[in-house]
Amino acid sequence: MPAGRERPELRIVPDGCYPSWEAVYDDNVAWVYRLLYARLGSRADAEDLTSEVFLAALRPLRLSATVAEVRSYLRATARTVLAAHWRATMGREVTVIDDDLVASESPFHSESSRAPQRVAEVLAQLPAQYRRVLEVRFLQGRSVRDAANDMGVSVANVKVLQHRALRLAAQINEGESR
Numbered sequence: 001m002p003a004g005r006e007r008p009e010l011r012i013v014p015d016g017c018y019p020s021w022e023a024v025y026d027d028n029v030a031w032v033y034r035l036l037y038a039r040l041g042s043r044a045d046a047e048d049l050t051s052e053v054f055l056a057a058l059r060p061l062r063l064s065a066t067v068a069e070v071r072s073y074l075r076a077t078a079r080t081v082l083a084a085h086w087r088a089t090m091g092r093e094v095t096v097i098d099d100d101l102v103a104s105e106s107p108f109h110s111e112s113s114r115a116p117q118r119v120a121e122v123l124a125q126l127p128a129q130y131r132r133v134l135e136v137r138f139l140q141g142r143s144v145r146d147a148a149n150d151m152g153v154s155v156a157n158v159k160v161l162q163h164r165a166l167r168l169a170a171q172i173n174e175g176e177s178r
Helices: 021-040 043-058 065-090 099-103 114-126 128-137 146-149 155-177
Strands: none
Touching: 021 065, 021 114, 043 065, 114 128, 114 155, 128 146, 128 155, 146 155
16 A cells, blocks of 8 residues: 555445435435545536436446445446546546545545645646636636636637636646656
C-alpha cells in the first residue's frame, strides 16, 4: 500500500436480501453519491448521476440478490454511468473507481489534498473565457443559464465553451502529470 494511505476500513455486509427497492435506495444512496462526488467535485452532477445509477439498476437488479451482490452491481453501474458522463463532457472515459474513496468523504476536503492547488494551476493556464466558464460552472456551482448571463453570451455558447475548456484542462493536466 502506498505511503501515506491508510488501510480501507472493513465493513461487515449482511448476507440477507433487501425487503424492497426503497431499502436498496436508502441503504446505498449515500455511498453512491459520495463516490460520484469524489470523482466529479460537483454536487449537482453527483446528484444527477446518482439518480441515473439507481434508474439504470432498477430494471436488471433483482431483489433476491444478496446485499453484497446489490452493492457490487451498483458499483459497476456507477462506473458505467460515470464513464458515459466523462465521454459526453470531455470526450474520454474515466472508469477507475478507487474503493478507498467510498469509505471516506470527498478527497477535495482533505487537508493533505493537492486538488485545490492543482485546479488553480490548470485554470491559470487556460484562456480567460475558458477559465471564467469553468469557475462559474464548477467552482461556483452555477447553472449554464447563470453562466451565460454572467458572461454575456448565449446558453449554447456557454455549453461549447465549457466543453472546450474541459478538454483543454484535461490535456493540460495530462501533459503535466506525465
